[in-house]
Amino acid sequence: MTANDTTIIPSSADEETLVAHLYTEAQGPRKGIYLSFDQAQRLLHFHLPGKQLKELSYFNRGYNNRVYLACCTDASEYVIRLGGRFWDHRKITNEVQALALARKALGNVVQVPTIIGTSVDQTHKVISHDYIVMSRLPGVPLDSVWDDMSLEEQEKVVDQVAEIFARLRSIELPGIGNFNIQKEIHWLQSDGKFAETMAYLPRIETLVKTIESGDLEKRFQGMSTQDAVAVVGRPISFTHGDFESRNILVVGHKVVGLLDFEFAGGFPSEQEWCAGFEWLFARAEDPFDKGEQEKLKSMGQDQKQLLDYFLRILKDKHGIQQFGKDCEEYKVVLYHLQINMAPWWLRDTLKEDWTDKQRQSMTTAADSLDKALAFLGC
Incomplete structure (x- = not known):
């Protein structure tokens, strides 16, 4: 620090x-x-x-x-x-x-x-x-020193991160959700924050029925290769929930600590790809968000090399493949759909007090939500 x-x-x-x-x-x-x-x-x-x-x-x-x-x-x-x-x-x-x-x-x-x-x-x-x-814990956040590392040092860090990811992923759990079971459900009052997305409620209700019936998964399984279909049956696993460089501590190029497990839980193991690894350009971004897709296209040669190295180590050494391809893509769409439906990043101000940036963010979320529902057939 x-x-x-x-x-x-x-x-x-x-x-x-x-x-x-x-x-x-x-x-x-x-x-x-x-x-x-x-x-x-x-x-x-x-x-x-x-x-x-x-x-x-x-x-x-x-x-x-x-x-x-x-x-x-x-x-x-x-x-x-x-x-x-x-x-x-x-x-x-x-x-x-x-x-x-x-x-x-x-x-x-x-x-x-x-x-x-x-x-x-x-x-x-x-x-x-x-x-x-x-x-x-000892060390400094990886994001504070990452850009100062050589490519060779970054690859050494990636090796260690891959093993940490694989070990966490090996934890199989019997149920889905976070690690606190409560009978009570507490709702936050929206104060009209989500007016832009409420217009999509009938289509969202249709989507929920399609998911509950199993028809959505069957539809996308039919579009994919047999290898991709086999991946769907993976168990519920431990997910960190925010596997980013700011939560990784290093001393030199040695990874010494992992922080911030507040959003960890037992979820389909692929979901970690949707909530982490942005620092390696490996996160499964919203396919309908132009900004996020442009960010992926902006990768430099070293960044592409690190991403390829990370994915290769995971596959060859730990038997883990990147998530979001073939029939799995619809799960990425579903993940970002629920984020855009009720944006966690929208601060607690009334609509008339939103900044221009907040208004643009909501417009982007609503547009992505519309396209996601269309992609899912709703």
Whole structure:
């Protein structure tokens, strides 16, 4: 980490000062979610009695959470992550369970954080926000040094990432979903945010019926080779959910850590391709989003070489093939369809307050949704 990656939280700063000068978001998941020096000390004292906070720093990264580095007087260091306001303690529960599964599968290949304490037990919640206190892993985020590496060093990183991916993929689970089962379902009020996509509701309802009947899968299986059809039967597997370079820690060209399992779960193993590996141009992008498709076309020669190398290592060494071809393509379309139907990236503002960029993003999402429904026969 460089000095630009963190901001020191003064021990003397009160909440009013911090909100005015540091925690200034007017919208989004982190609005109103923050930690003072005194609150951090209380967390450490509760979960690690005897620890004394020396310095608290705020990581200037992320969107869904607010993350801090707590340095203690005995030179030990811990990461404190506050969950964004659009989620509750179930996301914390999910990550705790995901880390346990990942740690077992990864063995000594790469480290994942050790959980020190959480807010899962609501009766022992030290502060008002949901949080995780965890060990700090060595290394720096891969995205901060990737461009400075030689092609040979990048290939060494890719070798390690392929093995990590294969080990996580080997975890087979009996059911689909995240690792927290709840009887209650909580809905967010949209305030008319999704008016552009609501016009497609009748076609979406038709699509749901087609999926439930099995007709959609049969239709696309009939268009493909026998090899592609065989891939459909893969089991539910562990997926990280955000396998990007910002969540990979390195020392030199050695991968030493993997972070952020908050959206991990048991899903069809191919779905990892839709939610990760953008940094290698390997993500299964929305085929109807011109911007994303143009990005794929912009790959340089070295990037193409790395992508080919990554896919070859996965196939030849680990028996994993890239997802999104032949009959599998319709699953990529379905994945991006549900994103465009209710865009997670649309911030919590009324439609009349949208920026030009937000309006354009919604127009793009609606256009992609229309084309996806047509592709799926609805």
